[in-house]
Amino acid sequence: MGRKTPNHGNVVQFDSVGLRYDHGPEILQDINFALPAGSFHFLTGPSGAGKSSLLRLIYLAQKPSRGRVTLFGRDTLLARRYELPALRRRVGVVFQEFKLLDHLSTLDNVALPLRVAGAGEAEVQKFVPDLLDWVGLSEHIHAKPPTLSGGQKQRVAIARAVIARPDLLLADEPTGNVDDDIAMRLMYLFEELNKLGTTVLVATHNQSLISRLQHPRLHLENGALLGPEP
Amino acid sequence: MILFGARSDLPLKNDATSRFLPWLIAPMVFLCSIALAGTIILYGMIGRWDRDVSGTLTVEIAAAPGDAQTSAEQTRAKVEAAIRILSDTPGVIQARALSQDQLSALLAPWLGKTDLLREMPLPALIDVTISPGHGPDLDALSARLDKAVEGASIDDHRVWLSRLIGLSRAIAGLAVAVVVIIAGATSATVIYATRTGMAVHREVIDVLHLIGATDDYIARQFADRAFSLALKGGVLGLLLNIPILGGLGFFGLHRLQGGFLGDLSLPFLGWIGVAVLPAAAAFLAMLTARLTVHATLARMV
Numbered sequence: 057m058g059r060k061t062p063n064h065g066n067v068v069q070f071d072s073v074g075l076r077y078d079h080g081p082e083i084l085q086d087i088n089f090a091l092p093a094g095s096f097h098f099l100t101g102p103s104g105a106g107k108s109s110l111l112r113l114i115y116l117a118q119k120p121s122r123g124r125v126t127l128f129g130r131d132t133l134l135a136r137r138y139e140l141p142a143l144r145r146r147v148g149v150v151f152q153e154f155k156l157l158d159h160l161s162t163l164d165n166v167a168l169p170l171r172v173a174g175a176g177e178a179e180v181q182k183f184v185p186d187l188l189d190w191v192g193l194s195e196h197i198h199a200k201p202p203t204l205s206g207g208q209k210q211r212v213a214i215a216r217a218v219i220a221r222p223d224l225l226l227a228d229e230p231t232g233n234v235d236d237d238i239a240m241r242l243m244y245l246f247e248e249l250n251k252l253g254t255t256v257l258v259a260t261h262n263q264s265l266i267s268r269l270q271h272p273r274l275h276l277e278n279g280a281l282l283g284p285e286p
Numbered sequence: 287m288i289l290f291g292a293r294s295d296l297p298l299k300n301d302a303t304s305r306f307l308p309w310l311i312a313p314m315v316f317l318c319s320i321a322l323a324g325t326i327i328l329y330g331m332i333g334r335w336d337r338d339v340s341g342t343l344t345v346e347i348a349a350a351p352g353d354a355q356t357s358a359e360q361t362r363a364k365v366e367a368a369i370r371i372l373s374d375t376p377g378v379i380q381a382r383a384l385s386q387d388q389l390s391a392l393l394a395p396w397l398g399k400t401d402l403l404r405e406m407p408l409p410a411l412i413d414v415t416i417s418p419g420h421g422p423d424l425d426a427l428s429a430r431l432d433k434a435v436e437g438a439s440i441d442d443h444r445v446w447l448s449r450l451i452g453l454s455r456a457i458a459g460l461a462v463a464v465v466v467i468i469a470g471a472t473s474a475t476v477i478y479a480t481r482t483g484m485a486v487h488r489e490v491i492d493v494l495h496l497i498g499a500t501d502d503y504i505a506r507q508f509a510d511r512a513f514s515l516a517l518k519g520g521v522l523g524l525l526l527n528i529p530i531l532g533g534l535g536f537f538g539l540h541r542l543q544g545g546f547l548g549d550l551s552l553p554f555l556g557w558i559g560v561a562v563l564p565a566a567a568a569f570l571a572m573l574t575a576r577l578t579v580h581a582t583l584a585r586m587v
Contacts, residue, residue, distance in 0.1 A: 117496060137584070138500075145498030155493045159297040168295060172499040216497075 065129065066090040067224050067255040068114055073123035075109055083109045085279045087123070091224075091257060096250045098266050099259040101276035107259040108152060110276065111226050114257070115149045116140055128223070145173055148222035148254075150230045154213040156201040162188060162212050163197045169220040187215050190245070192238070206233035214242055218249055225249060227258045231265065243269060295494060296487050296504070298511040303482040307512070307571075310475050311519030312526070315567050318468045319527045319560045321461040326556040327534075328458045332451050339443040341418045345372065345381075348437030349407035357407050365410045368435045372414055375430075377422035380415040409437075472567060476516070476574040480508050484582055491583075505579035509572045516571030520564025531560065 068091040075084040084106045091097060099107050112118040113125050116132060125132045127143055135143065148169070156165050166188060167180040188194050191211040201209055210233045217225060225246060231239035243258075243265055250256045257274075260266065266273065275282040298304065345368055350360035365383045372381035384392075389408055416422060424442060431438040484491065494504055531552055552560065 115496060117492075141495075141498045141500045141503075144496060147498075149496065155489075155496070157295065157297075157490055157493060160295065164295075168494070169497050171295070172494065172497055172503055 065093055066126070067093050067095075067128060068257075069124075069126040070113075071124045071126070073113065073120045073125055075106075075113065075118065076121045082121070083279050084113075084120075084276075087281050089274055089281055091255050093223075093255055094250070094253055096247070096256045096269075096271045097258070098269075098271055098273045099257055099276065100261070100266065100273050103261075105276040106279045107276055108228055111149070111228050111257070111259060114224075115147050115226055116144055141172075145169070145220065146223040148217035148220065148225045150210075150213050150217045150225075150227035152228040152232070154201075154209045156209055156212055156216075158201050161198045161200055162193060162204070165201065165212055166215045166219055168216060169222075173220060183219060184215075187219055191215050191242070207235075207238065210234055211238070211242070214245070218245065221249070221252070222254060225254050225256045227256075227260075229260055230258060231260065231262055236264065239265060240268070294507045294510065295499075296490055296507050298483065298487075298507065301483055301486065301511075303486055304479045304511065304515055307475065307479050307515040308519030308522065311472060311516050311567055311571070312523040314468045314472050315520040315523030315563050316526050318465050318567075319524060319563050320530070321464040321468070322563065323527075323531050323534075323552050323556060323560055325458045325461040325465075326559065327552060328454050328461070330553060330556075332454050332458075335447060335451065339447055341416060343414045343416060343421075343424070343440060343442040345412040345414060345431065346439050346441060347410040347412070347435060348439075349409055350437075351407075354405055354407070361410050364435045364437065365412060368412055368431060368438055371430055371434055372412065372427075375422045375427055377417050377420055378414060379417055382413050382415075384411040384413060469570060472516075472570055473574045476512050476571045477578050480512065480575045480578040481582060483508060483511075484579065491586075501580055501583045502576075504583065505576045508579045509576040512575035513568045513572035517564055517568035520567040523567075524561065524564050527560070531557075 068089075070087045070089050073084060073087040074082050076082045087110065099110065101107050109118065113120055113132075114127065116127070119133060128146060130139070130143060132143075157168070160168075163180075163184050166184050167175075170180055170183070185194065185197060188197055191214065193208060193211055193215070196204060196208060201212065204212065210230065214227070214230055217227065227246070230246075231242060234242065239262065246256050246258065247269070347361065347364050347368060350357045350364065352360065369381045369383065372378050386408075389411065392411075393408075424440060428440050431440065491504055534551070536551075
């Protein structure tokens with residue numbers, strides 16, 4: 057579905073980015089990094105280090121207090137409001153709190169990115185059931201989120217993030233509610249997407265995953281970025 | 287959830303904040319259809335009055351003095367002279383004196399049917415048909431009649447009619463103002479309902495935005511819902527009004543037939559205009575909801 061970014065240049069670039077909420081202290085300070093197209097990174101750091109805030113800057117839920125965030129070559133501060141939906145459609149996000157719509161079925165939740173992109177029902181019926189089968193939720197295709205367990209919701213959130221084959225996949229603690237086997241299965245899904253050209257950034261505490269998958273790390277500590285580390 | 291063939295990702299169908307909309311729009315469409323129908327009927331009456339009198343005028347000739355026979359003969363001579371002048375006047379198609387029976391019939395509502403009328407020195411009336419749009423110069427005609435026929439005067443009905451038409455037009459203008467005010471009130475109601483709905487569903491809207499939904503994608507869902515609810519209310523309001531409009535037409539046809547007001551029934555095009563009101567209310571609600579969502583989202587992140 058999504059346009060593939062040419063395998064050169066940076067999908068995300070932060071230049072001296074700082075973020076503070078209202079008049080509070082800076083949550084992020086002088087962040088400089090770039091995610092090359094087709095790369096796979098982990099984002100690590102203790103709770104409260106600013107991982108989720110950094111992801112919010114990338115998926116355009118937040119504007120930086122200072123500095124410049126560039127997404128797909130576009131300075132996000134200069135982007136006009138009408139340009140934002142097209143940029144956001146190129147980004148798949150697994151939110152830490154899932155952000156599923158409780159009144160929609162599993163199928164309809166996962167189909168949302170396709171529908172907002174203008175896909176027809178034939179396309180939805182072609183891709184969504186297959187993906188739900190892959191993440192082990194084929195029996196819950198018509199279930200609504202309140203009836204699902206935490207792990208099942210997480211898999212729905214992941215399916216929704218990847219269904220439109222985004223150019224950039226951001227995942228905030230995507231394996232926090234699933235056991236190790238399912239966690240590895242989901243990470244393999246991310247790797248498969250990465251091999252197809254999707255740039256991936258996964259924020260996680262899971263040291264087991266980090267050590268097994270051997271991708272470079274961006275480490276946040278007290279709002280400052282250390283890394284990337286191999 | 288599907289509304290009018292389009293899916294809704296927002297849980298608007300079970301939204302308590304907009305359920306009241308049909309019950310507010312129903313009386314609005316009811317009042318609007320009354321005002322619109324009243325305006326159409328009133329304009330129809332004005333048109334009929336205007337047509338009826340624009341092609342006619344009346345010449346009145348005072349009865350000549352003297353005993354009954356002498357008065358009648360002299361008055362008849364004056365009438366013949368006046369008719370000759372009228373017939374020679376450009377723009378006059380026909381001039382015809384009203385007979386004694388016709389005069390008696392005109393006075394009967396006030397004086398009753400009595401032979402006394404035949405003995406009273408009644409003025410003679412000449413009914414004149416003039417060419418619509420190319421009528422005679424009334425001032426010149428009046429001067430000629432005044433000079434040639436003593437006691438002759440012209441009544442072209444326009445003085446009293448213009449006052450009546452002015453009053454009718456003011457009432458019609460008031461009805462149009464009522465329609466405009468109702469449309470404004472409908473829009474304000476939809477704006478309130480839409481803003482409330484947006485506040486209630488703020489989290490869902492945020493998720494849709496983050497997934498890449500455009501403002502219009504979200505606005506369309508609110509607009510479809512507003513259309514559906516307003517159409518329901520509008521149809522209800524119209525159904526309530528049909529017996530009233532039908533009854534008015536029946537009353538006009540059977541009770542006032544031939545009277546001054548004439549036919550009070552709504553013409554065919556008027557029925558179409560009234561029937562279109564629920565759809566017009568629905569389109570107004572849809573447009574208002576859509577613009578409201580766009581304006582509200584533009585103020586959000």
